[in-house]
Amino acid sequence: MTTEGQGLHTHVLDTLGLAITAGAYPQGSVLRTDEVAQRFDVSRTVVREVVRVLESMHLVESRRRVGVTVRPTEEWNVYDPRVIRWRLAGADRPRQLRSLTVLRSAIEPVAAGLAAHHATPEQCAELTECALGMVATSRGHQLEGYLEHDIAFHRVVLNASGNEMFARLGDVVAEVLAGRTHHRVMFDDPDPAAVTLHVQVAEAVREGDAVRAEEITRQIAVGALAELDVLAP
Amino acid sequence: MTTEGQGLHTHVLDTLGLAITAGAYPQGSVLRTDEVAQRFDVSRTVVREVVRVLESMHLVESRRRVGVTVRPTEEWNVYDPRVIRWRLAGADRPRQLRSLTVLRSAIEPVAAGLAAHHATPEQCAELTECALGMVATSRGHQLEGYLEHDIAFHRVVLNASGNEMFARLGDVVAEVLAGRTHHRVMFDDPDPAAVTLHVQVAEAVREGDAVRAEEITRQIAVGALAELDVLAP
DNA sequence: CGGGCACTAAAAGTATGACGTTTATGTCTC
DNA sequence: GAGACATAAACGTCATACTTTTAGTGCCCG
Numbered sequence: 001m002t003t004e005g006q007g008l009h010t011h012v013l014d015t016l017g018l019a020i021t022a023g024a025y026p027q028g029s030v031l032r033t034d035e036v037a038q039r040f041d042v043s044r045t046v047v048r049e050v051v052r053v054l055e056s057m058h059l060v061e062s063r064r065r066v067g068v069t070v071r072p073t074e075e076w077n078v079y080d081p082r083v084i085r086w087r088l089a090g091a092d093r094p095r096q097l098r099s100l101t102v103l104r105s106a107i108e109p110v111a112a113g114l115a116a117h118h119a120t121p122e123q124c125a126e127l128t129e130c131a132l133g134m135v136a137t138s139r140g141h142q143l144e145g146y147l148e149h150d151i152a153f154h155r156v157v158l159n160a161s162g163n164e165m166f167a168r169l170g171d172v173v174a175e176v177l178a179g180r181t182h183h184r185v186m187f188d189d190p191d192p193a194a195v196t197l198h199v200q201v202a203e204a205v206r207e208g209d210a211v212r213a214e215e216i217t218r219q220i221a222v223g224a225l226a227e228l229d230v231l232a233p
Numbered sequence: 234m235t236t237e238g239q240g241l242h243t244h245v246l247d248t249l250g251l252a253i254t255a256g257a258y259p260q261g262s263v264l265r266t267d268e269v270a271q272r273f274d275v276s277r278t279v280v281r282e283v284v285r286v287l288e289s290m291h292l293v294e295s296r297r298r299v300g301v302t303v304r305p306t307e308e309w310n311v312y313d314p315r316v317i318r319w320r321l322a323g324a325d326r327p328r329q330l331r332s333l334t335v336l337r338s339a340i341e342p343v344a345a346g347l348a349a350h351h352a353t354p355e356q357c358a359e360l361t362e363c364a365l366g367m368v369a370t371s372r373g374h375q376l377e378g379y380l381e382h383d384i385a386f387h388r389v390v391l392n393a394s395g396n397e398m399f400a401r402l403g404d405v406v407a408e409v410l411a412g413r414t415h416h417r418v419m420f421d422d423p424d425p426a427a428v429t430l431h432v433q434v435a436e437a438v439r440e441g442d443a444v445r446a447e448e449i450t451r452q453i454a455v456g457a458l459a460e461l462d463v464l465a466p
Numbered sequence: 467c468g469g470g471c472a473c474t475a476a477a478a479g480t481a482t483g484a485c486g487t488t489t490a491t492g493t494c495t496c
Numbered sequence: 497g498a499g500a501c502a503t504a505a506a507c508g509t510c511a512t513a514c515t516t517t518t519a520g521t522g523c524c525c526g
Contacts (some may be wrong), residue, residue, distance in 0.1 A: 007508075009285070033478065043510045045278070048478085049285045052242070054288045056315070065518045066480045078401050079312035082289070102343075109340035130422040165336040168311050240479075266507070276481045281508085297488045297507045 008042050013050045014086075015040070020059050020070055021083060022090035030067035031060070074230055081171055088179055089150075099174045101228055105221035106170060108157065113214035115160035117204045123160040124206045130156060131202040138195045146182045146190055153198055157217075160205070194223055241275050243277040244282045247319075248273070248291045253303055254316060255294050255323035262295070263300035290316055314404055321412055324426045333409045334461055338454030340402060348393035348446035349438045363389060364435040378421055380414045386431055390450075393438070413460075427456055452456065 016036070019025060027217070037047045054060045057077045062068045077083060085097045119127070133149035155170040190195050197220050204213035249269070252258060270280045284301050287293045290310045295301045320329045352360070359451055366382035387410070388403040430453050437446035 009508085032476095042477095045281075045509065045511090049282050050276075051478095052282045052286055053289045056289055056313075062478070063518085064516075065420075065476055065520090067477065073401070074402075076399060077313065080289075080310065099397045102347075102396050103340075106340050106343035106399075107336075112334070114335075163335050164311055164332045166305075166339075167307070168309075244480085265505095278480060278482090284507095295507070298490055298505055300506065 008040075008046050009049055012036070012040050012042060012046060017054060017057075017059065017082060018089065021076075021086040023092075025070045027070055027072045029070045031070075032067045035055045036068075036085075058228060059083070059135055068176035077185070080216060084172060084175060088175055093179070097176060098228055100172060101221075101224055103169075104176060105218075105225055107166060108154065108173075108221060109214045109218040111158050111161035111163065111166045112201055112205065112217035113163055114166075114211040115129035115157050116208050116213040117120055119205050120159035123156055124202075125155045127153065127160070127202040127205055131199045132187070134190075134195050138190050138192065141189070143181055143184075150190075150198075151177050153202075157201070157205070164212055178225075183198060191223065191227075194220060241273075241279050242282055244290055245273050245275060245279060246278060246286055250287060250290075250292065250352070251284060251322065253287070254309070254319040257327075260303055260305045262303045263296070264303075265300050266444045272374050292316070296389055315376060317408060321408055326412070328418045330409060330412055330459055333456055334454075336402075337406055337409060338451075338458055340399060341406075341454060342447045342451040343397045343405065344391050344394035344396065345434055345438065345450035346443040347395055347399075348390050349443035351395035351443050351447040352393035355399075355436075359389045360386065360435040364432045367428050367431055371423050371425065374422065376414055376417075376423075380410060383431075384410050386435075390434070390438070413457075423426060424456065424460075426451060430456070 008200070012186045016031075031051075033044055033047050033051065036050075037044045040047070040153070051060065051062055055062055057080050058071055058075050060068045060070055078087075084096075087093070090096075099205035107215035115123070129209075130149050134146060134153065137143075137149060146207075154173045158170045158173065159167045161167065197216050200216050201220070203212055204210075204216060249264075258264070266277055266280050266284065269283075270277045273280070284293065284295055287301075288295055290313050291304055291308045292310075293301050293303055304466070311317070311320075317329075317333070322328070323329075363382050363386035367379060368387065369374075370378035370382060384407045387406045391399045391403045391406065394400065397431075430449050434446055434449050434453070437443075437449060
């Protein structure tokens with residue numbers, strides 16, 4: 001997860017981004033371009049480009065005669081997918097998972113309601129397929145397969161909502177679901193009630209019942225939040 | 234709004250970003266680093282840094298031997314504040330305003346509900362103050378003053394929710410509200426009903442009534458959506 | 467003693483030229 | 497016609513020199 005290895009730039013960016021979001025450099029710390037270049041054994045050119053990207057994420061601020069200073073957490077672009085990945089990989093992963101789950105619980109019910117109106121026949125079919133896949137993998141320690149269908153399901157809902165901002169949250173949801181699965185005790189199968197709810201959402205969307213789709217999705221969200229309380233009290 | 238004038242980098246970035254998000258370069262278009270450098274009369278260094286930032290926003294993709302290609306809209310990082318600004322300044326501003334308003338309508342009610350639990354006394358006071366300010370400026374063509382208090386109000390709610398992801402949406406909400414105000418006929422005062430609702434939200438939050446805070450905020454959202462339908466049918 | 471002004475130097479910003487690396491594309495052969 | 501090979505185009509990286517901004521210092525004057 002750290003390097004991604006496709007170029008010096010990416011490596012330095014990932015390493016620095018991970019370190020900063022992990023809190024290795026507290027707010028106000030300064031990095032000097034030359035130092036960083038030396039430390040990673042790359043040219044200043046590369047470091048500058050990295051700094052520019054970190055700057056665009058509001059993780060740091062570069063000022064003349066002072067260096068690259070780390071900005072306070074409240075100013076970070078926490079919706080940047082890379083920032084999310086870094087933070088989920090870091091120390092305050094539980095905190096992060098919680099705030100993202102709350103975000104989901106606000107978005108997804110509304111998205112499901114919209115999907116009931118806007119979903120194409122193809123999307124309805126996909127949705128049903130995903131739900132069936134979830135049912136099929138919900139027993140017998142097939143968590144990975146279940147996760148895959150779960151992610152696909154929520155992605156389709158978000159896309160079918162017809163709202164661009166919702167659709168682009170698909171990656172975030174994927175991260176959250178993956179994070180949750182991989183941090184759960186690997187023995188217990190998914191909650192059967194949740195599986196049923198997903199099937200019902202697929203139904204409601206297919207039938208164009210927005211109110212029901214929203215309501216049931218809200219129940220799923222409540223369940224996710226409750227589960228979070230159990231895992232991270 | 235275009236230049237911001239603090240450095241070549243910023244100027245080129247803003248110009249290119251604006252052009253790309255405005256659709257001046259359709260998906261798949263290629264930019265050549267050298268060409269851009271020549272066009273803006275800057276060094277390749279600057280252009281490369283700009284490209285890296287655009288790349289980090291998933292607006293473009295840079296590949297060897299082919300150039301900098303514009304990515305399809307669905308892949309933009311639409312939560313990046315700069316992307317939002319650019320798109321709000323561009324042609325499909327109405328579309329953009331709508332999708333952002335839908336986002337608001339999903340987030341803010343939940344945020345208000347959380348705020349009822351988490352708001353500090355200071356935040357409650359601020360909220361009341363904002364609501365009073367809205368009342369005071371709601372009549373007599375003081376739209377600018379009203380806007381200011383409106384923005385402050387929603388910002389406080391989002392911050393008081395205690396959820397980081399919600400809090401960071403303050404800027405987006407500010408943009409949306411500003412955009413709405415500045416595109417409304419300047420003669421008509423704000424809807425008195427909306428003003429009342431804001432006051433009631435402040436009350437509910439102060440009293441810790443989460444359900445009511447959420448419900449009333451949802452009414453505000455409904456109103457905003459309805460208003461949007463009138464302006465952009 | 468204090469405040470303001472000029473100077474300095476540190477660090478980022480910019481420009482340029484050279485070279486490395488990947489890869490789309492055309493060509494050549496079988 | 498298919499596959500191997502060569503080529504060149506564009507980005508990727510590096511090194512270096514120069515410019516610009518600005519924090520910090522210290523001097524001078526009131």
